[in-house]
Amino acid sequence: MAHGTSPRPLRPSGLSIGDIATRTGLAVSAIRYYEEEGLVAPYRTASGQRRFTRADLRRLSFVRIAQSLGFPLSRIRAAMQSLPADRPPSKADWGRISREFRADLDARIAQLEALRDKLDGCIGCGCLSLDSCALYNERDKAAALGDGPRYLMGDRSEDI
Amino acid sequence: MAHGTSPRPLRPSGLSIGDIATRTGLAVSAIRYYEEEGLVAPYRTASGQRRFTRADLRRLSFVRIAQSLGFPLSRIRAAMQSLPADRPPSKADWGRISREFRADLDARIAQLEALRDKLDGCIGCGCLSLDSCALYNERDKAAALGDGPRYLMGDRSEDI
DNA sequence: GTAATTCCTCAAGTGAACTTTAGGTCAAGC
DNA sequence: GCTTGACCTAAAGTTCACTTGAGGAATTAC
Numbered sequence: 001m002a003h004g005t006s007p008r009p010l011r012p013s014g015l016s017i018g019d020i021a022t023r024t025g026l027a028v029s030a031i032r033y034y035e036e037e038g039l040v041a042p043y044r045t046a047s048g049q050r051r052f053t054r055a056d057l058r059r060l061s062f063v064r065i066a067q068s069l070g071f072p073l074s075r076i077r078a079a080m081q082s083l084p085a086d087r088p089p090s091k092a093d094w095g096r097i098s099r100e101f102r103a104d105l106d107a108r109i110a111q112l113e114a115l116r117d118k119l120d121g122c123i124g125c126g127c128l129s130l131d132s133c134a135l136y137n138e139r140d141k142a143a144a145l146g147d148g149p150r151y152l153m154g155d156r157s158e159d160i
Numbered sequence: 161m162a163h164g165t166s167p168r169p170l171r172p173s174g175l176s177i178g179d180i181a182t183r184t185g186l187a188v189s190a191i192r193y194y195e196e197e198g199l200v201a202p203y204r205t206a207s208g209q210r211r212f213t214r215a216d217l218r219r220l221s222f223v224r225i226a227q228s229l230g231f232p233l234s235r236i237r238a239a240m241q242s243l244p245a246d247r248p249p250s251k252a253d254w255g256r257i258s259r260e261f262r263a264d265l266d267a268r269i270a271q272l273e274a275l276r277d278k279l280d281g282c283i284g285c286g287c288l289s290l291d292s293c294a295l296y297n298e299r300d301k302a303a304a305l306g307d308g309p310r311y312l313m314g315d316r317s318e319d320i
Numbered sequence: 321g322t323a324a325t326t327c328c329t330c331a332a333g334t335g336a337a338c339t340t341t342a343g344g345t346c347a348a349g350c
Numbered sequence: 351g352c353t354t355g356a357c358c359t360a361a362a363g364t365t366c367a368c369t370t371g372a373g374g375a376a377t378t379a380c
Contacts, residue, residue, distance in 0.1 A: 018356065028357090029339055037337090047346060049357060069275055073337070098279060105276045109269060115229055116265045119258060178326065188327090189369055197367090207376060209327060233367070 014043070014051030024060045031060065039063055039077055055088040062094070069105060174203070174211030184220045191220065199223055199237055215248040222254070229265060 021028045034040050035050070040059050042050040052060075059080060066076045079097045083089045181188045194200050195210070200219050202210040212220075219240060226236045239257045243249045 016356080027339080030337080032358095033338060047357090048359095049346080065275075065279070067337095069272070069279070102276060102279055105272065105279070109272055109276070112229070112265065112269055112272075116262060116269070119225070119229070119262055119265070176327080187369075190367080192328095193368060207327090208329095209376080227367095 013045075014053055015057070017042075017050045017052070020052045020057065020060065023057060024064055026060060026064060034060065034063060034073075037073055037077065039073065039080065053088070058089070058094070059083075062097075066101060069101065070108070071101065071104070075104075173205075174213055175217070177202075177210045177212070180212045180217060180220065183217060184224055186220060186224060194220065194223060194233075197233055197237065199233065199240065213248070218249070218254070219243075222257075226261060229261065230268070231261065231264070235264075 015023070017028050017031055020026070020031055024031075026034075031040070035042065040052075040056050040063075042052045042056055045051055062080070063073070063076055066079075067073075079100055082097065083093055175183070177188050177191055180186070180191055184191075186194075191200070195202065200212075200216050200223075202212045202216055205211055222240070223233075223236055226239075227233075239260060242257065243253055
């Protein structure tokens with residue numbers, strides 16, 4: 001920690017990257033990476049050091065939480081782009097994004113449950129080799145989870 | 161397809177990698193990769209071409225299904241290592257692995273539901289910035305999902 | 321018998337989400 | 351006033367799960 005034994009109150013000069021790291025549990029290198037990726041935009045001191053506001057702290061906490069829920073950074077960035085740039089986001093702003101993610105999450109859980117039930121009926125009964133097996137043919141259906149292992153979310157609308 | 165317009169019956173010589181690819185929906189390159197990773201072990205013809213048995217087809221189908229459920233290859237390999245090497249796996253063998261994955265899946269769904277509910281209570285109410293927020297402090301708890309973004313499964317028992 | 325496929329290996333590339341390293345600047349504590 | 355630690359940038363490395371490409375051999379189709 002840079003500014004003493006406990007992180008100083010945010011005012012007047014904002015938090016350093018080290019302070020933010022300990023507060024959010026993110027690595028310093030991860031925070032720099034998130035800035036590169038446009039997930040957060042700290043201002044700089046005269047000498048070029050990053051300084052973070054309370055709103056930045058919230059953004060980064062949200063990134064961490066959404067990540068732990070399995071959302072890719074691209075999705076998180078997209079959602080956060082709807083946050084206001086001119087004023088600090090309000091409770092309502094965050095609530096809107098939260099509801100968006102909540103809906104995605106519900107869908108993902110439902111999909112997972114459906115597949116789990118097929119797993120019971122299908123692998124459990126040994127029919128894995130049959131061409132009529134529901135799980136086996138899952139790939140043919142529109143409702144299948146993303147078809148690449150890298151896209152667990154199933155929310156990627158681009159090509160592939 | 162190598163052996164005619166429709167894939168020939170498995171006997172006497174097994175299926176080629178191309179046949180397996182069309183049957184499982186996997187790419188040829190993916191199947192080669194899975195062999196490298198020890199997930200399947202086809203035999204070879206005199207000239208070095210891969211030939212797959214019915215048991216191999218089942219293994220690869222299982223890999224595809226488990227992948228779509230979000231399990232990493234390392235986990236799938238670990239589970240399949242308990243399959244017998246000397247005889248083709250029985251219905252009971254697959255059933256045991258299936259139950260194992262089903263349990264993991266249930267746990268994952270439960271975790272996701274718990275986090276979703278916290279998302280409601282926590283981000284929804286705007287408390288994201290408070291140090292007492294449950295989601296915010298999720299990382300401190302043993303029950304948290306894997307702490308790296310690459311490990312959505314939370315089933316990785318190694319270091320980190 | 322030849323052309324078109326399919327197959328082979330090995331090496332390198334891809335994308336996501338970072339970390340690590342190298343080489344330096346700046347600020348805090350004594 | 352100097353050392354120590356935190357900070358900076360830029361580039362390269364890491365892991366997972368593959369794909370792509372190069373260069374060549376074997377098989378199949380006509």
